[in-house]
Amino acid sequence: MNNDNVIEVNKISKSFDNKEVVKNISFDVRRGEIFSLLGPNGAGKTTLLKMMTTLLKPDQGTISLNGFDTIEQGQRVRQEFSVTGQSTTIDEDLSARENLLIFAKLNGLSSKDAKTRADELLSDFDLINSAEQALSTFSGGMRRRLDLAVSLIGKPHILFLDEPTTGLDPRTRLQMWQAIQKLVEQGSTIFLTTQYLEEADRLADRIALIDHGKMITIGTPDELKQQVGGMQLRIELSDQKDAKSAKVIIQKVLNQPVSVSDKSLVGSIGDPGIKSVTTILDELQNAEISINNLNIESPSLDDVFFKMTVGKN
Numbered sequence: 486m487n488n489d490n491v492i493e494v495n496k497i498s499k500s501f502d503n504k505e506v507v508k509n510i511s512f513d514v515r516r517g518e519i520f521s522l523l524g525p526n527g528a529g530k531t532t533l534l535k536m537m538t539t540l541l542k543p544d545q546g547t548i549s550l551n552g553f554d555t556i557e558q559g560q561r562v563r564q565e566f567s568v569t570g571q572s573t574t575i576d577e578d579l580s581a582r583e584n585l586l587i588f589a590k591l592n593g594l595s596s597k598d599a600k601t602r603a604d605e606l607l608s609d610f611d612l613i614n615s616a617e618q619a620l621s622t623f624s625g626g627m628r629r630r631l632d633l634a635v636s637l638i639g640k641p642h643i644l645f646l647d648e649p650t651t652g653l654d655p656r657t658r659l660q661m662w663q664a665i666q667k668l669v670e671q672g673s674t675i676f677l678t679t680q681y682l683e684e685a686d687r688l689a690d691r692i693a694l695i696d697h698g699k700m701i702t703i704g705t706p707d708e709l710k711q712q713v714g715g716m717q718l719r720i721e722l723s724d725q726k727d728a729k730s731a732k733v734i735i736q737k738v739l740n741q742p743v744s745v746s747d748k749s750l751v752g753s754i755g756d757p758g759i760k761s762v763t764t765i766l767d768e769l770q771n772a773e774i775s776i777n778n779l780n781i782e783s784p785s786l787d788d789v790f791f792k793m794t795v796g797k798n
């Protein structure tokens with residue numbers, strides 16, 4: 486194993502009923518990284534995650550976590566990671582502190598160590614003021630934070646966060662993001678699945694995009710955005726009737742197809758670069774076409790997602 490790699494996924498495949506849903510997937514996750522797995526519904530994310538967390542056996546390939554093989558050393562490997570989303574095991578009638586103490590003892594901590602760890606986690610996750618409240622009175626965000634705290638009792642090296650902020654409001658999501666970033670500062674490596682591209686963009690050092698069980702691309706958020714093309718020009722015309730002639734002008738200058746919807750025209754500024762924008766404005770003016778608005782937009786992860794994946798057929 487390369488010492489910088491905490492997770493090594495090597496040529497993994499899995500079929501259900503003769504249908505291959507994970508196809509020869511390989512990637513590494515480096516120490517201290519937030520690595521995000523993205524893909525449309527049915528892409529194979531959950532199946533991959535289950536294989537990485539020893540819940541499912543791959544048909545082919547190997548996965549190692551911190552140097553331990555998930556198949557050969559299943560029991561040992563489970564000491565290396567924790568998975569969030571275990572709230573079903575949390576007791577609603579008990580307080581946050583009591584829940585943490587129970588899980589700490591289940592993790593083999595002495596009463597004294599369990600108490601210290603519970604205090605540490607309650608304070609790290611900003612739950613100290615609600616520590617004695619029964620869980621049934623907790624909001625969704627408090628619950629998620631407690632869930633994350635519970636999964637950290639054993640100080641795992643690797644943390645699998647499966648859609649950690651689904652259903653949370655924007656403020657609570659931000660709190661979770663801060664908690665996740667803090668974990669990385671403290672030395673954890675994080676494997677994150679999310680349905681929010683903004684979340685991956687904001688948190689992930691690298692992203693793997695999969696579709697129909699196959700690896701589509703892997704890289705930093707910026708690298709992925711560059712792959713779908715550089716910046717885009719968006720022009721909104723004052724009058725929709727000019728759309729056809731404006732399209733001809735813009736396509737000629739950009740030397741690329743331009744898409745039109747209502748009064749807006751969008752084209753990617755490829756090789757001609759930003760200079761082309763002045764040429765376009767001059768030519769539109771010569772043709773007496775007036776515009777309401779002009780934007781130069783960098784591609785977003787949404788663009789990457791839509792251009793590179795197909796999703797369910």
Ligand SMILES: Nc1ncnc2c1ncn2[C@@H]1O[C@H](COP(=O)(O)OP(=O)(O)OP(=O)(O)O)[C@@H](O)[C@H]1O
Pocket residue numbers: 501502506524525526527528529530531532533
């Ligand atoms: N136990 C199973 N038996 C049969 N088919 C399965 C099983 N588990 C998953 N599949 C199929 O494997 C494919 C991948 O499913 P998976 O749940 O891994 O996708 P996903 O990317 O997690 O999707 P979502 O975003 O919708 O959760 C799907 O076509 C799904 O129907």
